[in-house]
Amino acid sequence: MDDVFEKRKFVICEESLENVIQDGKQIGFSLKLRIPEYRGLPLALIGGIRIFIDGNLIPEEMISITSDGATFKWSEISTVRSVYWLYEEPALITVIDNKGLSKGTHKVGAYVEVRISYMPPGIFAGEEREMEVRNAD
Amino acid sequence: MPIKLGMTSYSFQDELAIGLMSLEDTMAALAAIGGTGYEAILEQVLPKGNFMNLSDSFVSYWNELLAKYSLEATCADIFDDFNLYRNRTLSEKEQLEYIVHYLKVANRLGFKTIRVLCNTPISVLDKALPIAEDLNLKLGLEIHAPLSMKTQWALNWQELLYKKNAKNGGFIPDFGIFGLRPLTLNVARAIRNGANPEICDFIVEEYKKNAKKRAETGEIIASATAEEMLDNGPAGSKELAEKVLKMGGGKEELALVNARLCYDNPLWLVEVLDLIIHVHGKFYDMVEDGKGGYTDPNIDTETVIRVLRDNGYDGYISSEYEGSHLQREPSLDISYDSIEQVRRHHVMIRNVLTEPYKGLLIKYDKERRNKK
Structure with a gap:
């Protein structure tokens, strides 16, 4: 089934785009997202995360999510019941791609599928914004 | 007792998500509007993991806030996430455990009523009823559009309650079932x-x-x-x-x-009035009605309030603003104001509730002059 993208405001936290630096080397980037649902949810109920940088889709296996004080790789979250994507606290989405982002402005797309028992599956809600990287080589 | 007015935290979902309003702000706003009943989606308003692990300090803070703004905790909205895992549906035992967690949290926060969603199996609710009773909670199955009061589903729940002689179960009608037209905002x-x-x-x-x-x-x-x-x-x-x-x-x-x-015909409410334990005053778009008041062209609210008023409903009507998620396209300037929307909804309801007492002296004087 094809992903359906539904645009909505307020998903991307402004000024949250940063490079991840390890041992002085840029190894990836991160940004903060608000949950596109009207309540916090166990991470197991997150169906998918689609991050686009300048039009290119980031493979899910590069993504990890930090929320409620814990970090999980994308491949791990389908069993996470007791850690929530909290309502009032954005989740940190980290992408480790061994290069990070170049200095300047990037077009960022961020869409999240939440699995709600009374809603049809496959709908990714989110938005696109021009964002400036806060720290870059 | 007259009908009482409240609000659900759902109404202020954007303000809460972004951090424009705190939990205290939503309570203060409700008090300023004149409502007394605070309904909450627990995973929306409980901060920092308190939904999973409710701390004593948060419970004290919650109680202080309610007292400060003269509010009572009315209804806690719960969900049945039976689709939690991708490879299977939760067993009924697991669904019940999930519900019991909600009930315990709601009880500690002083809620009296639980809103249950229509997709919760009635066999699970059957087992939840006595547990809720021990926790001094009523279980209200929400009748939410496109479901109707006149359905076999609603009758099944009613039958179960009568058969068990369960006094702590009932219905929570959502005003969305009195939909007058395809929504103005959607058109x-x-x-x-x-x-x-x-x-x-x-x-x-x-x-x-x-x-x-x-x-x-x-x-x-x-x-x-x-x-x-x-x-x-x-x-x-x-x-x-x-x-x-x-x-x-x-x-x-x-x-x-x-x-x-x-x-649904608003008069159908009379047939189940004894079972109505809470009401969701769903609305989408409160506009000026040209007569100095407000109305929502999408919902037959005024008729419904008259039916509830004239048949002695004495519980809460909890205003639920659902216009925000229909106006969140990134290209649109935001023009809705959830707080003003809830205020207008309360003004409209109060207008209808006071109708029987309005203009009595004017009418008496007119008749008296005509007698002369």
Whole structure:
């Protein structure tokens, strides 16, 4: 089934785009997202995360999510019941791609599928914004 | 006791999510509007993991806030996430455990009523009823559009309550079941996205005709999942979809046809009044009514309030603003103000509640002069 993208405001936290630096080397980037649902949810109920940088889709296996004080790789979250994507606290989405982002402005797309028992599956809600990287080589 | 007014935290969802309002702000706003009942979605308002692990310090803070703003905790909205894992549906035992967690949290926070969603199996609710009773909680099954009061699903719950002689179960009607028309906000959005305004008008008129027919006949709908209601509800007829396609309508127009709305006759409330333990005052768009007051063109609220008023309903009406998520397209300037919307909803309800006492002296004086 094809992903359906539904645009909505307020998903991307402004000024949250940063490079991840390890041992002085840029190894990836991160940004903060608000949950596109009207309540916090166990991470197991997150169906998918689609991050686009300048039009290119980031493979899910590069993504990890930090929320409620814990970090999980994308491949791990389908069993996470007791850690929530909290309502009032954005989740940190980290992408480790061994290069990070170049200095300047990037077009960022961020869409999240939440699995709600009374809603049809496959709908990714989110938005696109021009964002400036806060720290870059 | 007269009808009491409150609000659900759902109404201020954007303000809470972004951090423009704190939990305390939402309570202060409700008190300023004049409401006394605070309804909450627990995973929305409990901060920092308190939903999973409720701390004593948060419970004290919660109680202090309620006291400070003279509010009472009314209804806690709970969910059945039976689809938690991708490879299987939660067993009924697991669903019950999930519900019991909600009940314990709600009880510690002083809630009196629980809103249960329509997709919770009745066999699970059957087991939850005595547990809720021990925790001094009532379980209210929400009747939410496109489900209707006149469905086998609603009757099954009613029968179960009578059979068990369970005093702590009932219904929570959501005003969405009194839908007068395809939503003004959705029609506006469809037109922005290129829908043909004439076809939209046609869909609105057809909906109204079908709604009237439904209110008169009131047949019990036997198979009543939301999906099946799409074919049975006044907005969702397959015939109407075919007509719209013939007229040249496309995706946008068809979305207005299959909009999960319905219209129940407000008088049907009287038949289940004893079982109504809370009310969701769902609304979408409070506009000026040209008579100095406000109205929502989408919902038959005034009629419903009159029915509740005249038949002695004495619980809460909890205002639930649902316009925000229909106006969040990134290209649109935000023009809705959730707080003002809830305030207008309360003004409208109070207007209707005071009708029986209005103008008595004027009328008496007029009759007296005419007697002379």
